[in-house]
Amino acid sequence: xxxxxxxxxxxxxxxxxxxxxxxxxxxxxxxxxxxxxxxxxxxxxxxxxxxxxxxxxxxxxxxxxxxxxxxxxxxxxxxxxxxxxxxxxxxxxxxxxxxxxxxxxxxxxxxxxxxxxxxxxxxxxxxxxxxxxxxxxxxxxxxxxxxxxxxxxxxxxxxxxxxxxxxxxxxxxxxxxxxxxxxxxxxxxxxxxxxx
Amino acid sequence: xxxxxxxxxxxxxxxxxxxxxxxxxxxxxxxxxxxxxxxxxxxxxxxxxxxxxxxxxxxxxxxxxxxxxxxxxxxxxxxxxxxxxxxxxxxxxxxxxxxxxxxxxxxxxxxxxxxxxxxxxxxxxxxxxxxxxxxxxxxxxxxxxxxxxxxxxxxxxxxxxxxxxxxxxxxxxxxxxxxxxxxxxxxxxxxxxxxx
DNA sequence: CAAAATTAGTTAGGTGCCATACTATATTCA
DNA sequence: TGAATATAGTATGGCACCTAACTAATTTTG
Numbered sequence: 001x002x003x004x005x006x007x008x009x010x011x012x013x014x015x016x017x018x019x020x021x022x023x024x025x026x027x028x029x030x031x032x033x034x035x036x037x038x039x040x041x042x043x044x045x046x047x048x049x050x051x052x053x054x055x056x057x058x059x060x061x062x063x064x065x066x067x068x069x070x071x072x073x074x075x076x077x078x079x080x081x082x083x084x085x086x087x088x089x090x091x092x093x094x095x096x097x098x099x100x101x102x103x104x105x106x107x108x109x110x111x112x113x114x115x116x117x118x119x120x121x122x123x124x125x126x127x128x129x130x131x132x133x134x135x136x137x138x139x140x141x142x143x144x145x146x147x148x149x150x151x152x153x154x155x156x157x158x159x160x161x162x163x164x165x166x167x168x169x170x171x172x173x174x175x176x177x178x179x180x181x182x183x184x185x186x187x188x189x190x191x192x193x194x195x196x
Numbered sequence: 197x198x199x200x201x202x203x204x205x206x207x208x209x210x211x212x213x214x215x216x217x218x219x220x221x222x223x224x225x226x227x228x229x230x231x232x233x234x235x236x237x238x239x240x241x242x243x244x245x246x247x248x249x250x251x252x253x254x255x256x257x258x259x260x261x262x263x264x265x266x267x268x269x270x271x272x273x274x275x276x277x278x279x280x281x282x283x284x285x286x287x288x289x290x291x292x293x294x295x296x297x298x299x300x301x302x303x304x305x306x307x308x309x310x311x312x313x314x315x316x317x318x319x320x321x322x323x324x325x326x327x328x329x330x331x332x333x334x335x336x337x338x339x340x341x342x343x344x345x346x347x348x349x350x351x352x353x354x355x356x357x358x359x360x361x362x363x364x365x366x367x368x369x370x371x372x373x374x375x376x377x378x379x380x381x382x383x384x385x386x387x388x389x390x391x392x
Numbered sequence: 393c394a395a396a397a398t399t400a401g402t403t404a405g406g407t408g409c410c411a412t413a414c415t416a417t418a419t420t421c422a
Numbered sequence: 423t424g425a426a427t428a429t430a431g432t433a434t435g436g437c438a439c440c441t442a443a444c445t446a447a448t449t450t451t452g
Contacts, residue, residue: 014244014363023267027333031341038352038359039340043249045363047260051409053199054438056369062440064243074222075215083400095439097402102437111375119400119447137223139374144235145227150361156234159347159358163234165346166355167210167241183311215442247439250408279430291409298407302410315417315430 015040017066042166056143060136061106065091065099070108070133078125081114085123108132211236212213238362252339256332261287266304266321266329274321303348304328335360 011131020036053064062070070091073080086096100123103109108129114120148156216232260267264285266364269276282292296319299305299369304325345354368374 008443021286022271023333024337026270027330027337029334030336031337033321034349034352035197035341035344036337036349036354038344041356041359041363042343043245043260045359045366046242046245046249048363048366049239052366052369053239053242054410064239065438071219075218081400084277091337091438092440093401094403094441098438101402103267117400121401134223137219140225141225141227141232141370143372145231146374147238147365148231148362150365150367151234151358153230155358156230159362160230160234160265162242162347162351162355162358163237167237167244167318169343169383170241170248172243172339172345173248173377178338178342250440261408277430288410289431290411290433294409297432309431313418313430355404367439 010178014044056140059130060140061133062136063099064103065089065095066103066108069096069099069103070129073109073125074130074133078130080123081120082123103129210240252336254334256328258328259295259298259334261285261291262299262304265292265299266293266325268306269319269321270326270329274326276319277316278319299325 015037017033017037020040021033024031024033024036050064057064057067060067069085072085072088081165082096083093085095085100091095091099100109100111104111108126110124110126111121112124114122117145148159151159198266210345211233211268213229213233213291216236217229220232244365246260253260261351263294265281268284272280278292278296279289281296282289285292296305296307304322306320306322307317308320310318344355347355
């Protein structure tokens, strides 16, 4: 029993409504406790998701980021520029360099200098990289499917809608200034979603 | 324009249904494309949430983990054991040591050796730590509230329910083996939620 | 055309978190 | 009582990702 084995306890770190209320009262703030509860649960879920994702991909010798690079390459006929990849994945070029370093070391991609532009280095998905994706696909997708398995088809649709709006709301955490409260239920007309 | 300024583009990295379908078809798998879409969007949201959370707390000179330590201390009359804190926050003791190191360096907590048990070190929320929490509370909670501001009251309730089940589903990513598919909509009677 | 500015990629250094292995202090029990 | 064991906390080293600064190659422009 020398192994502590930190298994995610499911109960830890899931904030309760009373906790939210207590905190709000402590400082005498004028905010809706349920809203705070939802937000807090969401943050906790985000943490768990990130961690679970890494555990998941580690099974296949990948990380979340490296997997996404491989998929992006596959969606691009197996070849792309590092800067393209960084752009599409929403990470910095520096991060992409690191991801590609590891992928190249593992033989899943290869880099070669571009003929046209000496600054560019073309990234190519290797045979081995393609095989890796293929090999992991069944389990990967089965687990993803299982993740939302507690939701019915209709609920998935509802969840997708709500998650979309909440995802937009994430910017409330990162924006420079706080925007005035928008009660929701109206005033929601122009919400550009996706790009292409 | 020397500054690249990687602002989270909102559009990046949000997977589309066609992408999901294409991947599934590529390997001839028998999974529901919408389920995959939901799962994939969720993972993307998780990544963004984690990042946004760090940006948010950095405004107050904290990280997500360090903030949670302070709150946990406050909920505990300002004093607790590192192992307690680690347990309650769902991180390892090693991680807690790191969090406390920084908090102590910044004067927000202090450590003193226990009299009863020489192995234990009691962690105390300092005056300054309490002040920090108080100072950040208005903006912190306002931003959290704004984050779910695009959802109506009713929608928040629905979201909370769905999120709860999805959160349970996260274990599908981390479990050793894949469980057989549970269609949902029935066979869902005994789902213990929370602990207290 | 040479100097200045831009661009692609990388390196260097930092944060957050983790797992493993170690130290020091109890506790158990033979 | 003294050796084996358990426990609390920490140090070490790892990975993912970031920003800022740097190198090399290309484009702009005077």
